[in-house]
Amino acid sequence: MAENxxxxxxxxxxxxIKRRNQMIKGAVxxxxxKGFHKTTTREIAKASGFSIGTLYEYIRKKEDVLxxxxxxxxxxxxxxxxxxxxxxxxxxxxxxxxIQSYFQLMDDMQDEVLVMYQEVKSLSRDxxxxxxxxxxxxxxxLEQVILNSLPEHHSKEEVKLIANNIxxxxxxxxxxRWILQRSFTLxxxxxxxxxxxxxxxxxxxxxxx
Amino acid sequence: MAENxxxxxxxxxxxxIKRRNQMIKGAVxxxxxKGFHKTTTREIAKASGFSIGTLYEYIRKKEDVLxxxxxxxxxxxxxxxxxxxxxxxxxxxxxxxxIQSYFQLMDDMQDEVLVMYQEVKSLSRDxxxxxxxxxxxxxxxLEQVILNSLPEHHSKEEVKLIANNIxxxxxxxxxxRWILQRSFTLxxxxxxxxxxxxxxxxxxxxxxx
Amino acid sequence: MAENxxxxxxxxxxxxIKRRNQMIKGAVxxxxxKGFHKTTTREIAKASGFSIGTLYEYIRKKEDVLxxxxxxxxxxxxxxxxxxxxxxxxxxxxxxxxIQSYFQLMDDMQDEVLVMYQEVKSLSRDxxxxxxxxxxxxxxxLEQVILNSLPEHHSKEEVKLIANNIxxxxxxxxxxRWILQRSFTLxxxxxxxxxxxxxxxxxxxxxxx
Amino acid sequence: MAENxxxxxxxxxxxxIKRRNQMIKGAVxxxxxKGFHKTTTREIAKASGFSIGTLYEYIRKKEDVLxxxxxxxxxxxxxxxxxxxxxxxxxxxxxxxxIQSYFQLMDDMQDEVLVMYQEVKSLSRDxxxxxxxxxxxxxxxLEQVILNSLPEHHSKEEVKLIANNIxxxxxxxxxxRWILQRSFTLxxxxxxxxxxxxxxxxxxxxxxx
DNA sequence: GATGAATGAGTCTTCATTCAT
DNA sequence: CATGAATGAAGACTCATTCAT
Numbered sequence: 001m002a003e004n005x006x007x008x009x010x011x012x013x014x015x016x017i018k019r020r021n022q023m024i025k026g027a028v029x030x031x032x033x034k035g036f037h038k039t040t041t042r043e044i045a046k047a048s049g050f051s052i053g054t055l056y057e058y059i060r061k062k063e064d065v066l067x068x069x070x071x072x073x074x075x076x077x078x079x080x081x082x083x084x085x086x087x088x089x090x091x092x093x094x095x096x097x098x099i100q101s102y103f104q105l106m107d108d109m110q111d112e113v114l115v116m117y118q119e120v121k122s123l124s125r126d127x128x129x130x131x132x133x134x135x136x137x138x139x140x141x142l143e144q145v146i147l148n149s150l151p152e153h154h155s156k157e158e159v160k161l162i163a164n165n166i167x168x169x170x171x172x173x174x175x176x177r178w179i180l181q182r183s184f185t186l187x188x189x190x191x192x193x194x195x196x197x198x199x200x201x202x203x204x205x206x207x208x209x
Numbered sequence: 210m211a212e213n214x215x216x217x218x219x220x221x222x223x224x225x226i227k228r229r230n231q232m233i234k235g236a237v238x239x240x241x242x243k244g245f246h247k248t249t250t251r252e253i254a255k256a257s258g259f260s261i262g263t264l265y266e267y268i269r270k271k272e273d274v275l276x277x278x279x280x281x282x283x284x285x286x287x288x289x290x291x292x293x294x295x296x297x298x299x300x301x302x303x304x305x306x307x308i309q310s311y312f313q314l315m316d317d318m319q320d321e322v323l324v325m326y327q328e329v330k331s332l333s334r335d336x337x338x339x340x341x342x343x344x345x346x347x348x349x350x351l352e353q354v355i356l357n358s359l360p361e362h363h364s365k366e367e368v369k370l371i372a373n374n375i376x377x378x379x380x381x382x383x384x385x386r387w388i389l390q391r392s393f394t395l396x397x398x399x400x401x402x403x404x405x406x407x408x409x410x411x412x413x414x415x416x417x418x
Numbered sequence: 419m420a421e422n423x424x425x426x427x428x429x430x431x432x433x434x435i436k437r438r439n440q441m442i443k444g445a446v447x448x449x450x451x452k453g454f455h456k457t458t459t460r461e462i463a464k465a466s467g468f469s470i471g472t473l474y475e476y477i478r479k480k481e482d483v484l485x486x487x488x489x490x491x492x493x494x495x496x497x498x499x500x501x502x503x504x505x506x507x508x509x510x511x512x513x514x515x516x517i518q519s520y521f522q523l524m525d526d527m528q529d530e531v532l533v534m535y536q537e538v539k540s541l542s543r544d545x546x547x548x549x550x551x552x553x554x555x556x557x558x559x560l561e562q563v564i565l566n567s568l569p570e571h572h573s574k575e576e577v578k579l580i581a582n583n584i585x586x587x588x589x590x591x592x593x594x595r596w597i598l599q600r601s602f603t604l605x606x607x608x609x610x611x612x613x614x615x616x617x618x619x620x621x622x623x624x625x626x627x
Numbered sequence: 628m629a630e631n632x633x634x635x636x637x638x639x640x641x642x643x644i645k646r647r648n649q650m651i652k653g654a655v656x657x658x659x660x661k662g663f664h665k666t667t668t669r670e671i672a673k674a675s676g677f678s679i680g681t682l683y684e685y686i687r688k689k690e691d692v693l694x695x696x697x698x699x700x701x702x703x704x705x706x707x708x709x710x711x712x713x714x715x716x717x718x719x720x721x722x723x724x725x726i727q728s729y730f731q732l733m734d735d736m737q738d739e740v741l742v743m744y745q746e747v748k749s750l751s752r753d754x755x756x757x758x759x760x761x762x763x764x765x766x767x768x769l770e771q772v773i774l775n776s777l778p779e780h781h782s783k784e785e786v787k788l789i790a791n792n793i794x795x796x797x798x799x800x801x802x803x804r805w806i807l808q809r810s811f812t813l814x815x816x817x818x819x820x821x822x823x824x825x826x827x828x829x830x831x832x833x834x835x836x
Numbered sequence: 837g838a839t840g841a842a843t844g845a846g847t848c849t850t851c852a853t854t855c856a857t
Numbered sequence: 858c859a860t861g862a863a864t865g866a867a868g869a870c871t872c873a874t875t876c877a878t
Contacts, residue, residue, distance in 0.1 A: 010837070035330055037246040041873060053839045053876085062873065118327050121244060132387060139388065160392055161401045164385065165378065172377050178341060179348065183369055192370045197405075219862065250848060262864045265849065428841065453748055455664040459869060471843045474870065536745050539662060550805060557806065578810055579819045582803065583796065590795050596759060597766065601787055610788045614824075637858070668852060680855085680860045689852065 005071075005130065006064045009057050019058050023048045024072045027065050032111040036066050036119045066119060067127045073112045074134040080105050081138060085145055095149035096194055098142070102170050103190045110174035117175055139163050162197070169193050214280075214339065215273045219266050228267050232257045233281045236274050241320040245275050245328045275328055276336045282321045283343040289314050290347060294354055304358035305403055307351070311379050312399045319383035326384055348372050371406070378402050423489075423548065424482045428475050437476050441466040442490045445483050450529040454484050454537045484537060485545045491530045492552040498523050499556060503563055513567035514612055516560070520588050521608045528592035535593055557581050580615070587611050632698075632757065633691045636684050646685050650675045651699045654692050659738040663693050663746040693746055694754045700739045701761040707732050708765060712772055722776035723821055725769070729797050730817045737801035744802055766790050789824070796820050 008016050026047030030039040041062050045055040059065055084101035086094060106113060120131055142163040146154075154162075173180060173189060180189060217225050235256030239248040250271050254264040268274055293310035295303060315322060329340055351372040355363075363371075382389060382398055389398060426434050444465030448457040459480050463473040477483055502519035504512060524531060538549055560581040564572075572580075591598060591607055598607060635643050653674030657666040668689050672682040686692055711728035713721060733740060747758055769790040773781075781789075800807060800816060807816060 012837085015837085037331075040871085051839045052874090053841095054837080056874070057837070060874095118330050121323075121327050122246075136388060157392060157397065157401060158405070161398075161405060164381070164389065165374075165402075165405070168377060168381050168385070169374065172373070176373065176377070179345060180373065183366060188366065189370075192366060193374075196367070196370060196374070221862080224862080249846085260864050261849085262851085262866095263862075266862070269849095271848065430841080433841080455749075458867085469843050470870085471845095471872085472841075475841070478870095480869065536748050539745055540664075554806060575810060575815065575819060576823070579816075579823060582799070582807065583792075583820075583823070586795060586799050586803070587792065590791070594791065594795070597763060598791060601784060606784065607788070610784060611792075614785070614788060614792070639858090642858085667850085678860050679853090680862095681858080683853070684858070687853095 005127070006059055006068060008059070016058060019048075019050070019054070020068055022050070023055070023058065023065060024069050027069050028073075028112060028115070031066075031069060031115045031119065036115075036122055041065075063123060063127070067123055067130075070116055070120060070123065070127075070131050071134075073109070073116055074131065074138075077105060077109060077113075078134065078138060081141055085141060087144060087148065090148045092149050092151075092198075095145055098145045099166055099170075099194055099197075100190055102142075102166065103173060103186065103193075106170035106173050107186050110177060113171050113174045117171070135167075139167050142166055166193075166197070214336070215268055215277060217267045225267060228257075228259070228263070229277055231259070232264070232267060232274060233278050236278050237282075237321060237324065240275070240278060240324045240328065245324075245331055250274075272332065272336075276332055276339075279325055279329060279332065279336075279340050280343075282318070282325055283340060283347075286314060286318060286322075287343065287347060290350055294350060296353060296357065299357045301358050301360075301407075304354055307354045308375055308379075308403055308406075309399055311351075311375065312382060312395065312402075315379035315382050316395050319386060322380050322383045326380070344376075348376050351375055375402075375406075423545070424477055424486060426476045434476060437466075437468070437472075438486055440468070441473070441476065441483060442487050445487050446491075446530060446533070449484075449487060449533045449537065454533075454540055459483075481541060481545070485541055485548075488534055488538060488541065488545075488549050489552075491527065491534055492549060492556075495523060495527060495531075496552065496556060499559055503559060505562060505566065508566045510567050510569075510616075513563055516563045517584055517588075517612055517615075518608055520560075520584065521591060521604065521611075524588035524591050525604050528595060531589050531592045535589070553585075557585050560584055584611075584615070632754070633686055633695060635686070643685060646675075646677070646681070647695055649677070650682070650685065650692060651696050654696050655700075655739060655742070658693075658696060658742045658746065663742075663749055668692075690750060690754070694750055694757075697743055697747060697750065697754075697758050698761075700736070700743055701758060701765075704732060704736060704740075705761065705765060708768055712768060714771060714775065717775045719776050719778075719825075722772055725772045726793055726797075726821055726824075727817055729769075729793065730800060730813065730820075733797035733800050734813050737804060740798050740801045744798070762794075766794050769793055793820075793824070 010016050010019075023044065026049070027039070027044050030043055030047055033039075041055060042052050044062075044065055045052040048055065059068070081102060084105075085098050089097075116131075120128055123131065139160075140163075143159050146159050146162055150159075173186070184192065217229075219225050219228070232253065235258070236248070236253050239252055239256055242248075250264060251261050253271075253274055254261040257264065268277070290311060293314070294307050298306075325340075329337055332340065348369075349372075352368050355368050355371055359368075382395070393401065426438075428434050428437070441462065444467070445457070445462050448461055448465055451457075459473060460470050462480075462483055463470045466473065477486070499520060502523075503516050507515075534549075538546055541549065557578075558581075561577050564577050564580055568577075591604070602610065635647075637643050637646075650671065653676070654666070654671050657670055657674055660666075668682060669679050671689075671692055672679040675682065686695070708729060711732075712725050716724075743758075747755055750758065766787075767790075770786050773786050773789055777786075800813070811819065
C-alpha cells in the first residue's frame with residue numbers, strides 16, 4: 001500500500017487511514033479548484049476537518065498530501081477498471097465493453113485525472129516513479145484485454161500502441177473537455193473512437209512510404 | 210500578436226521584442242527544469258541576462274512570463290505546422306506527410322509541450338482562453354488536411370475526432386515518453402499510428418452494440 | 419471595540435489583545451521617531467518583541483498597525499478626558515478645569531497626537547471615518563461641558579466653535595511646540611488661553627461689518 | 628530664494644524656474660490626491676510634462692520636490708497675506724479685515740495647507756527649519772497687525788497667543804473641514820471667530836484659580 | 837493524540853536614481 | 858538639454874513547518 005510510503009507519527013493504523021481519507025477528500029476538492037501550489041496546508045487542514053498541527057501528525061511534508069491524493073485517484077481508477085474487465089472473456093465484445101467502461105470512468109473522474117496530469121511533476125522523483133508504475137499497470141490491463149479480444153495476430157508493439165491510444169483517449173475526454181464536449185456526448189465520443197479503432201479509415205491506398 | 214496582451218513600460222517596441230525573446234528563452238529552460246511555480250522571478254531575470262528591475266520593465270506580473278512562454282511555444286508550433294502542410298495536396302499521402310511532420314515537431318518540442326500541459330492552468334482565465342483558441346486553430350488545420358486527403362465521405366464528427374486523436378497522439382509521444390520511448394522510436398511510433406489510423410483493426414465482427 | 423475592525427488569525431482573544439498591545443507600544447515609538455511610511459514591518463515586529471511571521475498573525479496589512487495605533491491613542495485620550503470631566507458640575511469652574519486637564523493631557527501625549535495628525539490620511543477611507551467619529555465624540559464632550567458651564571444663553575454654533583477651538587488649541591500645544599514652547603510653559607499657555615476665552619479682547623468697537 | 632536650496636545641473640536659470648514651476652504644479656495635485664509617499668517620481672515627471680531623466684536634471688532627490696512644493700505654497704500664502712495687510716492701518720477694523728482675508732486665503736488653499744501639515748515631517752531637518760521660519764514670519768505678520776490694531780495695552784505673550792490662535796484657526800478651517808464645514812460657511816465661521824476673539828465669553832466670574 | 841501559536845526563510849514587486857545615447 | 862532603459866536595494870507579505878501545551 002501507498003500509505004506506507006508516507007510515514008506518520010501516529011501509531012493507531014486505523015486512525016491513520018481514517019484521517020488520511022478525510023485529508024484526501026478535502027485536498028482533492030482544493031486541488032481541483034486551485035491547484036496544488038496555490039493550496040495552502042492550512043486550507044487542507046481546514047477542509048479535512050482538523051487542525052494544522054494534526055495534519056502534520058499524519059504527513060511529513062505538503063508534498064505527501066499530493067502523493068496521497070494521486071495514489072488514491074489511481075487506486076480508485078484501478079479498482080473500477082478491474083471490476084469492469086473480465087479477463088476470461090475473449091470476444092471483441094469484451095474489448096468494446098472495456099473501452100466503454102473505461103471511458104465512463106474517465107468521464108466520472110475528469111477533475112481528478114486533470115489534477116494528476118497537471119501536478120504529478122510536483123512529486124519527488126521516487127513518487128513519480130511509483131505513480132508511473134500504476135499507469136503502466138493500467139495500460140497492461142488494457143493490453144491484456146486487447147490480446148484476449150483480437151482473433152488475428154497482432155504484434156506486441158501494435159497492441160501496446162492501441163492500449164496507449166485507448167488509455168490516452170479516455171483521459172483526453174476529460175482534459176480536452178472544452179474542445180471535445182462541445183461536439184460530442186460521452187456516448188457519441190465512445191462510439192466514434194470504437195469505430196475508428198475497429199475500422200480505421202479503411203483506405204485502399206497501399207502506396208505509403 | 211500576443212505581445213500586446215502584456216503591457217510593457219518600455220516604449221521602444223523593437224527592444225521589447227528583443228528583451229522578451231531573451232526572457233522567453235531563459236524562462237522556458239527553467240520552467241522545463243523545475244516548473245513555473247518553483248522558478249523565481251530572480252532566476253528568470255538572471256537566465257534572461259538582465260536584472261530583476263529590468264525584467265519588470267517588460268512585464269507586470271510573473272504570470273506574464275508564463276503567458277509569453279506559452280504563446281511563444283504555440284506560435285512556433287503553429288508556424289512549423291503551417292510550413293509543413295500543403296493545403297493544395299489532396300491525396301492520402303499529404304495526410305501521412307502531415308502526421309509525420311507533426312510528430313517530428315512534437316518530438317523536437319517535447320519539453321515545451323510538457324510545460325504547457327502542466328502550467329496553463331496557472332494562467333488567468335483570459336489567458337487560458339487565448340491559448341485554447343490557438344489549440345483549436347491547430348486542430349482545425351489538421352481537420353482541413355484530413356478533409357482534403359480522404360476520398361470517401363466522412364462525417365464532420367469523424368473528421369474532428371481523427372484530428373483530435375492525431376493532435377493528442379503527437380503530444381502523447383512527448384508527455385508519455387517514459388512509457389512510449391522505451392518500446393518505440395519516433396519512426397516506429399509514427400508508422401504504427403499511421404497504420405492504425407488507416408487500417409484500424411479491420412475486424413469483421415459487426416455484432417457490436 | 420476597534421480590535422474587531424482588524425481581523426486576526428489567532429483565536430485566543432486574550433492573547434490577541436496582549437500581542438496587539440505589545441505591537442502598539444512598539445509601533446508608536448517608531449512612528450513618532452520616523453513616521454509610518456519609513457517604518458518597516460520588520461522593525462515593528464522587532465520592536466513588538468516577536469517575529470515578522472507572528473506580526474502578521476495579528477494583522478492583515480501594515481496599515482492595520484497604523485489603525486490600531488490611532489485607535490489606541492484616541493481611546494486613551496477619550497478615557498482620560500472622561501475621567502477628568504464631571505458632567506454634573508455646572509459652574510464656569512468646571513469648564514476651566516476641563517480645559518486644564520485636557521491641555522495637560524495633550525502635553526502628555528504630544529508625540530502621539532502629532533503622529534495622528536500626520537498619518538491618518540494613510541488610513542483607508544473607512545478607517546479614517548472611524549477615527550473621525552472618535553474626534554467628533556470628543557468635541558461633543560467639550561460642547562457638553564461648555565453648555566453646562568455657561569450661565570447665559572449661547573447659540574449652538576457658538577458652543578460648537580468654542581469646543582473646536584479648545585480642542586485644536588490643545589493639539590496645537592503639541593504640534594506647534596517648536597513655536598509655542600519657546601514662549602510659554604504649559605501653565606502660562608493654559609492660563610492665557612482661558613483668559614482669552616473668557617474675556618476676549620473686550621473691545622468696545624461695535625462698528626464691524 | 629528657496630530655489631537655491633535645491634541645486635540643479637541645468638545652467639539656464641530661467642529654464643530652471645520654468646521647469647520647476649511645471650514640476651510644482653504637477654506635484655501639488657498628486658500630493659493632494661495621494662500624498663507624498665504614494666506619489667512616484669515617474670508620476671511627478673509625467674504630470675510635469677517631461678521625462679524622468681529630465682526631472683532629475685532639476686532636482687537631486689525626490690524630497691527636493693516636496694521642498695519645492697512646500698516652499699511654493701508658503702510663498703504664495705505669504706504673498707497674499709502681505710498684499711491684504713496694510714501695516715499703516717491702526718484701527719480694530721484692520722485686524723478684522725486681516726482675519727477675513729487670511730481665512731479666505733486658507734479657504735482657497737485648503738488642500739495645499741493640508742498637504743503641508745501632513746508631509747513636512749518628511750523633509751530633512753534643515754528643510755523643516757527653513758519652512759518653520761516661514762511660518763514664524765507669517766505669525767509675526769499677524770502679531771504686527773494685532774499690535775497695530777489694539778488700543779489698550781496687551782502683553783507680548785497675549786499678542787503672540789492671539790496670533791497663533793488666528794493662524795491655526797485659519798488652517799483648522801481647512802484641515803478640520805469634515806467637521807467644521809458641516810455647521811459653518813466660511814462667512815459664519817469667520818464671523819464667529821472674530822466675535823469670540825473680540826468679546827470672549829464675557830463672563831463676570833472672577834473666582835478662577 | 838490534538839491544537840494552534842510562533843517562526844523566518846523566501847517570494848514577488850516597486851521605485852528612486854543613474855547614465856549612455 | 859532631454860530621454861528613457863537599466864539597475865538593485867528594499868519592502869510587504871506568505872506559508873510550510875515546528876513544538877510547547
